[in-house]
Amino acid sequence: MALIDLANPTRFLALTARILPWLAAATVILMAVGLQQAWTAPDDYQQGATVKIMFVHVPNAWLAMFVWIVMSIAALGTLVWRHPLADVAAKAAAPLGAAFTFVALVTGSLWGRPTWGTYWEWDARLTSVLILFLMYLGLIALWRAVEDPSRAARAASILTLVGAINIPIIKFSVEWWNTLHQPASLIRSGGTSIHPSILIPLLIMAVAFSLLFLTLHLAAMRNEILRRRVRTLQMMQAQA
Amino acid sequence: MSGNYAHFIISAYALTALAVAALTIWVVTDYRRQQAALRDLEARGVSRRSGRTEAS
Numbered sequence: 001m002a003l004i005d006l007a008n009p010t011r012f013l014a015l016t017a018r019i020l021p022w023l024a025a026a027t028v029i030l031m032a033v034g035l036q037q038a039w040t041a042p043d044d045y046q047q048g049a050t051v052k053i054m055f056v057h058v059p060n061a062w063l064a065m066f067v068w069i070v071m072s073i074a075a076l077g078t079l080v081w082r083h084p085l086a087d088v089a090a091k092a093a094a095p096l097g098a099a100f101t102f103v104a105l106v107t108g109s110l111w112g113r114p115t116w117g118t119y120w121e122w123d124a125r126l127t128s129v130l131i132l133f134l135m136y137l138g139l140i141a142l143w144r145a146v147e148d149p150s151r152a153a154r155a156a157s158i159l160t161l162v163g164a165i166n167i168p169i170i171k172f173s174v175e176w177w178n179t180l181h182q183p184a185s186l187i188r189s190g191g192t193s194i195h196p197s198i199l200i201p202l203l204i205m206a207v208a209f210s211l212l213f214l215t216l217h218l219a220a221m222r223n224e225i226l227r228r229r230v231r232t233l234q235m236m237q238a239q240a
Numbered sequence: 241m242s243g244n245y246a247h248f249i250i251s252a253y254a255l256t257a258l259a260v261a262a263l264t265i266w267v268v269t270d271y272r273r274q275q276a277a278l279r280d281l282e283a284r285g286v287s288r289r290s291g292r293t294e295a296s
Contacts, residue, residue, distance in 0.1 A: 049249060095263075099262070106255055216264070220270075223267065233278070
């Protein structure tokens with residue numbers, strides 16, 4: 001199946017029906033391996049056992065930003081290329097991104113209390129991630145408020161692209177401003193500063209959560225296509 | 241596990257598990273709801289007039 005064939009929703013539905021069970025199984029297996037590795041990883045010499053929170057906090061924080069990047073690419077697909085599945089992809093991703101951001105905020109708060117002595121601080125990193133969460137909620141509200149999917153898609157695409165400016169602000173906030181949040185320790189010049197005994201479980205959990213997002217996103221896209229078919233049929237029924 | 245901080249760690253994992261479960265249940269129940277709605281419409285004789293599919 002050529003990539004262009006996926007522009008056809010019927011072919012997309014056939015593809016998701018075939019690959020979703022395999023993706024779900026791979027997610028469950030990798031998540032189980034990641035959790036086992038995370039639970040048996042050694043304590044950090046400074047943070048003690050609280051470092052275990054990192055194995056769920058960091059993948060969710062990465063996905064919080066990654067999902068917005070996916071939505072931004074989909075927004076370009078809607079506005080520039082008018083791809084028939086682009087706004088379906090963006091709309092299906094928003095609740096997932098909101099959930100990952102919420103989990104990143106709360107687990108970060110639970111990690112911050114024993115590490116920093118506070119659950120919350122209005123510094124650049126924490127505040128910019130909170131703004132990201134509010135932008136996800138705003139997008140979801142916009143899609144619900146506008147009944148016509150194509151009109152909602154255009155407005156949401158513009159809002160998504162404007163909101164994308166927040167992603168580099170989140171990423172570099174720990175370098176541009178003084179913040180309680182630690183600087184980047186994995187992707188940085190000079191290589192990672194994390195010991196392999198902690199780095200390997202973290203990477204496994206990151207891949208597992210990425211697979212979880214891919215699985216849920218494809219399933220949510222399938223649901224959105226079906227929802228639009230139901231809407232089309234209901235309109236035909238009303239006109240008959 | 242350090243006893244003083246155990247509740248922070250357990251809370252973080254419990255919240256994450258709850259969020260994953262909630263997203264999974266939402267996706268599965270939404271799929272069943274849309275399938276049921278489509279079946280209901282088709283049972284009432286409402287179907288697309290052409291073989292053309294529509295995403296938007």
